[in-house]
Amino acid sequence: MELNSKSSLFENAKNGDRRSLAKLLTRIENGEEIHIPTTKVPWVLGVTGPPGAGKSTLIDRLASHWSDNKLRVAILAVDPSSPISGGALLGDRARMVHANPTQVYFRSISARGNHGGIPNGLEAMIQALSESGWDRVIIETVGVGQGEFAIISVADRILLVDGPDRGDVLQAEKAGILEIADLIACNKSDLPGSLKAMKSIEDGLSYSENPPPVISVSSLTGDGIENLVQRIETLKPDSGKSIARAKISLESVLISRIRRSPLYDDVVHDISQNKITSIQGAERMEGNYGGI
Numbered sequence: 001m002e003l004n005s006k007s008s009l010f011e012n013a014k015n016g017d018r019r020s021l022a023k024l025l026t027r028i029e030n031g032e033e034i035h036i037p038t039t040k041v042p043w044v045l046g047v048t049g050p051p052g053a054g055k056s057t058l059i060d061r062l063a064s065h066w067s068d069n070k071l072r073v074a075i076l077a078v079d080p081s082s083p084i085s086g087g088a089l090l091g092d093r094a095r096m097v098h099a100n101p102t103q104v105y106f107r108s109i110s111a112r113g114n115h116g117g118i119p120n121g122l123e124a125m126i127q128a129l130s131e132s133g134w135d136r137v138i139i140e141t142v143g144v145g146q147g148e149f150a151i152i153s154v155a156d157r158i159l160l161v162d163g164p165d166r167g168d169v170l171q172a173e174k175a176g177i178l179e180i181a182d183l184i185a186c187n188k189s190d191l192p193g194s195l196k197a198m199k200s201i202e203d204g205l206s207y208s209e210n211p212p213p214v215i216s217v218s219s220l221t222g223d224g225i226e227n228l229v230q231r232i233e234t235l236k237p238d239s240g241k242s243i244a245r246a247k248i249s250l251e252s253v254l255i256s257r258i259r260r261s262p263l264y265d266d267v268v269h270d271i272s273q274n275k276i277t278s279i280q281g282a283e284r285m286e287g288n289y290g291g292i
């Protein structure tokens, strides 16, 4: 029976069967309602930052640290461009060289079809992973535009990764994202420009009332990783969110809901054809938002 097969998928996933886990996550991602008991609060770390900053390489270091300490680590990589889910981004999986594969689960999630909002069922997937015994859930997203920060509405701990020679630090500052992080890792400390990058990040935070710590690391050599892990471990996710973070979190959920509305594509089309104004379009959509 359908119900039985759903619950046995969860039971099997809990017993360590990865195929069942993959199937379970795919079903959740496809919008199926699957009841999973809630017995704990998931431990979730969102890792964001500009393309190429070293997020995947750094996550491998973190996963390696935790897997060496007998923790099971699940990594969900949100791929903004791929229509395909379930498989691993080749590039990203290739960065997983240090972590113990028996203790690590890796999966990419497509963000396509959500117009850059929160991927389908992400929160339920996190819960499923947590309840089936994954002690740490890490979500990797590229943080370059407003929509991509949707992640902060599902992760209590946010790590921003930046580094030298990216020219993105300034942009990050502009978007106010430096402030939404709990921690900032200035990666690639082995490269010559790293001191300058640290300074530039610290300058960007100089007006912040409660600036997050900036930690210099090299995911390549492992320098500073121990310190970063200590900081992550001691974050207190319950201590409240900054106003900046609460705003982005709320706005991301609203944007996702608007984009998931069954009317969205039609209204966008009508506006593009000058049939209606955008204000009329917004009025037509009111009360017709999609869920999350």
Ligand SMILES: Nc1nc2c(ncn2[C@@H]2O[C@H](COP(=O)(O)OP(=O)(O)OP(=O)(O)O)[C@@H](O)[C@H]2O)c(=O)[nH]1
Pocket: 050, 051, 052, 053, 054, 055, 056, 057, 058, 091, 095, 142, 187, 188, 189, 190, 191, 217, 218, 219, 220, 221
């Ligand atoms: N020198 C140096 N190179 C690094 C370091 N960390 C990562 N890299 C390199 O930077 C490049 C990008 O690393 P990724 O880990 O794929 O970066 P990413 O942020 O996950 O990239 P996207 O997922 O494409 O946004 C790769 O060539 C890495 O080998 C570091 O600490 N030092």
Ligand SMILES: [Mg+2]
Pocket: 055, 056, 057, 092, 140
């Ligand atoms: Mg990556």
